[in-house]
Amino acid sequence: MPRTPDSGTPEPDRDEEPWLGSDKVSELWQVREHWLPSVAALADVRVRKYGGESRGTWGAALTFYDYHPGDARRAALAISEGRVDIPSVWRLNTPGGRLAEYGGLFAFRLGCLIVLALVLSSIWMLVHELASS
Structure with missing residues (x-):
């Protein structure tokens, strides 16, 4: 499955720093990966979302997120200073x-x-039963 951003997402500049994946942002913010998109919305962080397309009766594909590096660092400072209100169960x-x-x-x-x-x-009982008969 190709990991490409949505078609509406503008192409990044070649000089631009690469966007951060969920694992890096989770470490940076000390937030559980499941809650990263919600925290990004609270902290006004730009997010690229890809995947998640419908598979009909089989549900949907996994959704992946990349986070703008500058916004993620700014949000990390705001989170550490307590300016972003995050429920404690979301935190690591x-x-x-x-x-x-x-x-x-x-x-x-x-x-x-x-x-x-x-x-x-069950296997043990089956073997024992076969051996005794």
């Missing part, structure tokens, strides 16, 4: 945000472990 540097970020990952891993245990116990 608050207890609520860390719990939301890693709690979901823990729940996913725990669920996978339970499913694996069920599959292995």
